[in-house]
Amino acid sequence: MALKTRVTEMLGIEKPIIQAAMGWIARSHLSSAVSNAGGMGIIETSSGELDAVRDEILKMRQLTDKPFGVNVAQAFVRDPGIIQFVIDQGIRFVTTSAGDPMKYTGMLKEAGLTVFHVVPSLAGALRAVEAGVDGLIVEGGEGGGFKNPKDVSTMVLVPQVVEAVDVPVVAAGGIMDGRTMAAAFALGAEGVLMGTRILSSAECPVHDNWKRAIVEADATDTVFLNRSGPGPALRALRTDRTTRIEKDGTANIFGEFADTQAVYFGGDLEAGIALTGQVAGRIREVKPVAQIFDETMAEYEATVARMARAA
Amino acid sequence: MALKTRVTEMLGIEKPIIQAAMGWIARSHLSSAVSNAGGMGIIETSSGELDAVRDEILKMRQLTDKPFGVNVAQAFVRDPGIIQFVIDQGIRFVTTSAGDPMKYTGMLKEAGLTVFHVVPSLAGALRAVEAGVDGLIVEGGEGGGFKNPKDVSTMVLVPQVVEAVDVPVVAAGGIMDGRTMAAAFALGAEGVLMGTRILSSAECPVHDNWKRAIVEADATDTVFLNRSGPGPALRALRTDRTTRIEKDGTANIFGEFADTQAVYFGGDLEAGIALTGQVAGRIREVKPVAQIFDETMAEYEATVARMARAA
Numbered sequence: 001m002a003l004k005t006r007v008t009e010m011l012g013i014e015k016p017i018i019q020a021a022m023g024w025i026a027r028s029h030l031s032s033a034v035s036n037a038g039g040m041g042i043i044e045t046s047s048g049e050l051d052a053v054r055d056e057i058l059k060m061r062q063l064t065d066k067p068f069g070v071n072v073a074q075a076f077v078r079d080p081g082i083i084q085f086v087i088d089q090g091i092r093f094v095t096t097s098a099g100d101p102m103k104y105t106g107m108l109k110e111a112g113l114t115v116f117h118v119v120p121s122l123a124g125a126l127r128a129v130e131a132g133v134d135g136l137i138v139e140g141g142e143g144g145g146f147k148n149p150k151d152v153s154t155m156v157l158v159p160q161v162v163e164a165v166d167v168p169v170v171a172a173g174g175i176m177d178g179r180t181m182a183a184a185f186a187l188g189a190e191g192v193l194m195g196t197r198i199l200s201s202a203e204c205p206v207h208d209n210w211k212r213a214i215v216e217a218d219a220t221d222t223v224f225l226n227r228s229g230p231g232p233a234l235r236a237l238r239t240d241r242t243t244r245i246e247k248d249g250t251a252n253i254f255g256e257f258a259d260t261q262a263v264y265f266g267g268d269l270e271a272g273i274a275l276t277g278q279v280a281g282r283i284r285e286v287k288p289v290a291q292i293f294d295e296t297m298a299e300y301e302a303t304v305a306r307m308a309r310a311a
Numbered sequence: 312m313a314l315k316t317r318v319t320e321m322l323g324i325e326k327p328i329i330q331a332a333m334g335w336i337a338r339s340h341l342s343s344a345v346s347n348a349g350g351m352g353i354i355e356t357s358s359g360e361l362d363a364v365r366d367e368i369l370k371m372r373q374l375t376d377k378p379f380g381v382n383v384a385q386a387f388v389r390d391p392g393i394i395q396f397v398i399d400q401g402i403r404f405v406t407t408s409a410g411d412p413m414k415y416t417g418m419l420k421e422a423g424l425t426v427f428h429v430v431p432s433l434a435g436a437l438r439a440v441e442a443g444v445d446g447l448i449v450e451g452g453e454g455g456g457f458k459n460p461k462d463v464s465t466m467v468l469v470p471q472v473v474e475a476v477d478v479p480v481v482a483a484g485g486i487m488d489g490r491t492m493a494a495a496f497a498l499g500a501e502g503v504l505m506g507t508r509i510l511s512s513a514e515c516p517v518h519d520n521w522k523r524a525i526v527e528a529d530a531t532d533t534v535f536l537n538r539s540g541p542g543p544a545l546r547a548l549r550t551d552r553t554t555r556i557e558k559d560g561t562a563n564i565f566g567e568f569a570d571t572q573a574v575y576f577g578g579d580l581e582a583g584i585a586l587t588g589q590v591a592g593r594i595r596e597v598k599p600v601a602q603i604f605d606e607t608m609a610e611y612e613a614t615v616a617r618m619a620r621a622a
Contacts, residue, residue, distance in 0.1 A: 003622065121531055122592070142464035150531035152451055153453035153464040155485030155494060156589040159531055163593075174466030182497035183466060186614050219471050219486075220432055220461035228558070248537070278467045281433070282474075301622055303497050308619040309313065310496075311612055 001298070006168040006292055007191035010114055010134060012067045014038035015293055017181075018137070018170055019072030020145070021095060022275070023047045023265055025206055028056045030289075032063035033203040037290040041066075042095060046073035050082055050127040057089050067092060068264070074099025075232075081172070087111040098146060098232075101131035109134075116170065120148035125161040136161060137193055140173025141235070144196050144277035145260030149233040151224065162188030177281045180300020182307075185300075194292075196277040207267030210274055211286050213237055219281025225273075226253045237276040239269050316606070317479040318341040318502035321425055321445060322404055323378045325349035326604055328492075329448070329481055331456070332382030333586070334358045335519055335575055339367045343374035344514040347349030352377075353406060357384035361393055368400050378403060385410025386543075398422040409457060409543075411618060412442035420445075427481065431459030437473040447472060447545030448504055451484025452546070455507050455533070455588035460544040462535065466498070475492050475500030476568040487590045489610020493618075496611075505603075521585055522597050524548055530592025536584075537564045548587040552612075570587040 008016050017039035019031060023046035026191035031041030041064070043056050051281045053070075060068050070086050075098040083104055086094060094108055097118035108115045109132055116127035116135040125136050138161045141151025152160075154173040162169050171184035171191035181192045198204065214237075221238045223246045231253040236242050241256070250256050287295075319327050328350035330342060342352030352375070354367050364381075373381050381397050385407040394415055397405060405419055408429035418428045420443055427446040428439035436447050449472045452462025463471075465484040473480050482495035483504035492503045509515065509532035511525045525548075532549045536555045542564040547553050552567070561567050573582035596604075 016551075033359055096606070120531060140464065140466065142467055148531075152530040152589055152592070153451065153485055154466045155451065155464065155491060156530050156592060158451055159488075159490050174464055177470075179470050180466060182618070183494035186493035186497050218433060219463040219467050220434075220459075243350055278463055281463070281467060282471050297352050304615075304618045304622040305617045307493070307496055310316070311615040 002085050003261045003300070005190035007135065007170060010168070011040050011069075013053045015297055016191035017192060017293055017296065018042065018193045019198050020172070021073070021097075021212065022145070022195060022199060022218075023073070023076070024049075025204060026071070026182065027052075027205065028059035028063055029205055030198070030201070031068055032060055032201055033201070033289040034198065035060075035064040035066040036071040037293045038066070039289075039293055041068040043068065043070045044073070045071055045082060046076040046098070048076050048078065050077070053082070053117070054085060055084075056286050057091070069093035069095060071095045071097060072104060073097050074103060083107060087113065095137060101128040101133055105131040105133055117173075119161070121150070121152060122160050122164060125165055129165050129167060133167065135170065136165065137170045137172055138189070139193075140171070140247050141224070143173030144199075144235050144275045146232045146234050147224065147277075149227045149229065153232070154184070154209065158184060158187040158189055168274065174279050176282055178296045178301070179303050181300045182295055182303040196279050196288065197283060197292060199276070200280075200283050200294060201285055202286055206264050209267035209269060209296065210264070213269060213274070214276060214280040214283050217280040219278050221274055221280065222278050226250065234273070234275060234284065235277060237269065237274040237280070241270050242273060277289070314611070316501035318446065318481060320480070322351055322380075324351050324370055326608055327502035328607065329353065329502060329511050331483070332357065332384070332408075333385070333456070333506060333510060334384070334425050335571065336510065336515060337359075337382070338363075338375055338516065339370035340516055341512070341514050341597055342379055344512070344600040345509065346371075346375040346377040346379045348604045349377070349566045350600075350604055351404065352379040354379065354381045355384070356382055356389040356393060357409070359387050359389065359392050361388070364393070364398060368397075368402070373440055378531055380404035380406060380596055382406045382408060383415060384408050385414060385445055394418055398424065410580065412444055416442040416444055429480040429483075430472070432461070432463060432468070433471050433475060440476050440478060444478060445480065446479045446492060447465060447476065448481045448483055449481070449500070450504075452535070453589040454484030455510075455546050457543045458535070460538045460540065462544070465495070469495060469498040483588050485587065487593055489607045489612070490614050492607055493614040494609045499601045505591050508594060508603060509600065509617050510587070511591075511594050513597055516569040518573050520578035520580060521575070524580060524585070525594050526596065527589060528587075528591040531577050533587055533589050537561065545584070545586060546588060548580065548585040548591070550585070550611070553584060
């Protein structure tokens with residue numbers, strides 16, 4: 001099945017599925033699996049570990065001959081040299097997030113890269129279009145990770161943005177399979193971004209305890225934290241720690257991440273914050289990325305055919 | 312265009328659109344417009360004004376010869392006689408909400424009525440199916456009104472429930488037009504419920520100030536209140552009052568409704584709480600119900616055709 005959209009054409013990918021740039025996690029092992037499966041693998045920078053990130057970008061060349069991209073999480077990238085490094089590496093696709101799209105879009109566009117900016121609101125989308133981005137990743141509040149404190153759901157935000165802009169839109173938040181991809185396309189998206197679904201994939205380097213927690217979670221088992229700041233709001237798996245933060249608040253949300261390595265790779269989910277989306281409630285099995293994508297495309301096609309028959 | 316689903320067949324309606332049973336608002340003037348436009352008009356009981364409600368049910372007979380239903384908001388209906396009254400009036404369709412579906416489903420089913428229960432979670436859905444309901448209204452947290460404090464978005468909750476039950480599902484929360492209806496159907500719904508879109512219709516009896524506030528709102532202009540209780544959580548329009556409750560909390564959420572008549576029909580949006588969904592951010596115009604429904608059906612058809620062509 002071929003499903004051509006402006007997103008697949010612009011990015012040169014077979015399937016309109018982009019991987020979320022999860023901090024520490026979206027490294028070459030996982031991202032090359034995504035690219036090799038026909039989606040768009042993205043190397044993260046939100047860890048701030050730019051030396052490691054540079055190595056990972058170099059490793060991607062050995063692991064895949066398919067397109068891949070880099071995310072520049074502006075709030076977390078303290079070394080502005082990352083932009084020139086990304087350009088020098090011949091990267092063709094960058095997503096920018098967590099900052100003003102006016103900052104890097106011009107420089108990246110001048111170097112000939114394709115730039116998508118991640119936005120959580122219509123105002124953010126209009127600002128990014130003004131900055132000259134090629135596309136938008138429109139992120140509903142049900143998704144995991146850092147969030148606009150005034151969260152808007154995918155069902156509302158995606159069509160709101162689609163109706164207001166001409167650039168292609170990638171929907172994020174709640175997308176994990178063919179029926180949710182079909183829903184996103186009905187709303188006007190031309191691609192989807194998957195975070196939690198790929199976080200729970202076989203190739204994902206996080207500890208099995210986190211994957212198992214996702215498989216066992218209900219959709220009500222995430223919490224939205226720090227809505228009134230200071231610092232960013234976020235959605236994470238419900239644990240004793242995050243339940244306490246939800247109840248009591250925190251003056252230092254970054255401090256609450258405490259021992260990220262222990263959470264992510266040691267499997268101690270109480271040692272920090274495990275960023276996770278509501279869609280955890282629908283994930284029942286750890287699967288290889290290629291299987292996830294193949295099933296998504298087949299279910300997408302079946303969903304469209306079902307709707308066309310009934311109409 | 313005919314779009315037959317189990318929901319249209321069970322309820323005997325032309326269009327798979329159900330009107331939210333908004334307290335004080337979902338009376339005969341509005342609900343008859345919905346039924347006459349081919350959807351399912353629903354008379355509310357959450358006002359608790361059962362004498363008025365009884366009159367409204369009688370008036371519906373004069374205003375429409377199309378099917379209509381009654382909502383029994385269990386937490387707000389203190390007179391158990393309403394159930395027998397509904398049965399005696401020859402009502403064929405009841406939605407139950409805000410309470411245990413075990414309480415009235417048996418009695419209503421024995422009398423031959425069709426019963427849909429409103430649920431905000433998978434656990435609620437499974438309980439309602441166990442109680443013997445004919446269908447479910449599955450309500451995402453982006454919608455206006457009383458809410459599960461552990462809110463789940465429509466994009467996640469609808470497919471989660473659809474995959475777990477055999478009864479037909481009506482999607483609520485974020486639905487206002489053909490593209491969102493198509494998204495809901497992609498997720499597996501066989502009908503949609505519209506609240507805020509119908510609240511802002513020409514036939515809706517609320518004050519123009521509220522409708523204007525909806526037309527002017529961004530999607531970020533609602534607030535989710537009282538997540539940790541006591542009493543129910545809810546989503547409402549952002550005003551000075553609701554911003555204060557969001558910030559400081561409240562020990563008495565019902566007390567904060569203060570002067571509902573002044574808000575709803577007097578146009579003083581600071582006199583209480585104006586329950587409103589995020590989809591307000593997408594509503595740009597007050598329109599008659601029939602126009603809303605006709606445009607929804609046409610856009611639904613165009614959306615399905617667009618997706619079928621691209622697949």
